[in-house]
Amino acid sequence: EAGVAQSPRYKIIEKRQSVAFWCNPISGHATLYWYQQILGQGPKLLIQFQNNGVVDDSQLPKDRFSAERLKGVDSTLKIQPAKLEDSAVYLCASSPPPREQFFGPGTRLTVL
Amino acid sequence: TQLLEQSPQFLSIQEGENLTVYCNSSSVFSSLQWYRQEPGEGPVLLVTVVTGGEVKKLKRLTFQFGDARKDSSLHITAAQPGDTGLYLCAGPDNYGQNFVFGPGTRLSVLP
Numbered sequence: 542e543a544g545v546a547q548s549p550r551y552k553i554i555e556k557r558q559s560v561a562f563w564c565n566p567i568s569g570h571a572t573l574y575w576y577q578q579i580l581g582q583g584p585k586l587l588i589q590f591q592n593n594g595v596v597d598d599s600q601l602p603k604d605r606f607s608a609e610r611l612k613g614v615d616s617t618l619k620i621q622p623a624k625l626e627d628s629a630v631y632l633c634a635s636s637p638p639p640r641e642q643f644f645g646p647g648t649r650l651t652v653l
Numbered sequence: 654t655q656l657l658e659q660s661p662q663f664l665s666i667q668e669g670e671n672l673t674v675y676c677n678s679s680s681v682f683s684s685l686q687w688y689r690q691e692p693g694e695g696p697v698l699l700v701t702v703v704t705g706g707e708v709k710k711l712k713r714l715t716f717q718f719g720d721a722r723k724d725s726s727l728h729i730t731a732a733q734p735g736d737t738g739l740y741l742c743a744g745p746d747n748y749g750q751n752f753v754f755g756p757g758t759r760l761s762v763l764p
Contacts, residue, residue, distance in 0.1 A: 583741050583754030597751055632695050642752065644695030
């Protein structure tokens with residue numbers, strides 16, 4: 542069974558630029574999560590989708606971050622404009638019922 | 654807000670030693686999960702504990718869920734360099750929708 546795919550694996554941008562990350566979850570997984578993991582910390586949930594609907598985006602900085610999951614499969618997370626403090630690993634995870642989450646390898650973002 | 658604390662933050666030991674890392678909260682969790690994350694990779698689920706007092710063994714790893722379901726421990730026997738990584742605990746929030754992660758314990762096992 543293929544795992545959760547993410548791209549790109551690494552991205553370096555300058556502050557105020559825009560960036561987008563892509564996630565392809567495990568086939569058949571209805572739930573998709575985006576997490577931000579800052580160096581030395583555990584993952585922090587940004588947004589959770591159930592199929593193509595948003596379940597929780599309470600911790601998503603909506604002034605600069607946006608995410609969508611069209612057709613309830615792939616998802617993209619966008620940052621516009623990026624700030625220095627956005628430097629982190631962005632993890633995507635998916636889960637079938639009941640709850641076990643499977644993580645992708647992450648995208649390491651460096652904002653200069 | 655439910656928070657999870659983990660200790661120690663860093664641990665460096667020699668191959669063959671035993672170790673225990675801890676996950677604590679002031680809140681009750683319906684279940685707790687332990688993950689291991691290697692550099693450049695996403696977290697990988699090791700175990701889920703759901704019953705207070707439960708003990709689960711996974712080869713050289715022993716997981717325990719506290720009786721009050723507010724804490725958990727992970728014990729590794731005869732650690733090996735392959736055990737090196739970031740160990741994270743996580744549990745569902747009050748609404749059962751999302752997971753709260755602890756900050757992790759970064760383990761380094763030296764050959």
